[in-house]
Amino acid sequence: MSACKENDEIQFGDTPSRVKEWLNCKLSENKQKVYVARGWCKRCGICVAFCPVKALERDEEGVPYVLNDICISCGTCEIICPDHAIVVSELKAKKVRKK
Numbered sequence: 001m002s003a004c005k006e007n008d009e010i011q012f013g014d015t016p017s018r019v020k021e022w023l024n025c026k027l028s029e030n031k032q033k034v035y036v037a038r039g040w041c042k043r044c045g046i047c048v049a050f051c052p053v054k055a056l057e058r059d060e061e062g063v064p065y066v067l068n069d070i071c072i073s074c075g076t077c078e079i080i081c082p083d084h085a086i087v088v089s090e091l092k093a094k095k096v097r098k099k
Contacts (some may be wrong), residue, residue, distance in 0.1 A: 034066035041083055
């Protein structure tokens with residue numbers, strides 16, 4: 001099964017190679033900053049609550065989605081997701097203050 005088919009999602013129990021194939025396809029096929037694996041998401045809303053710039057909202061099924069114009073690619077949603085259902089495509093480097 002190709003990972004790039006429309007409405008194709010990864011599910012719990014998929015092999016690591018299947019997950020990697022799906023993620024590589026999603027990263028290459030569009031310009032989304034944040035990818036949510038709908039099959040893994042339990043719709044808890046933790047990512048939405050902890051987003052520092054409120055760039056995540058929930059759809060009619062409760063699954064989060066990103067507002068690309070607002071997202072700063074900080075990675076908080078990916079780190080805080082208890083289901084490992086979120087991947088941030090390009091994390092911004094933290095600025096380190098020099099003393």
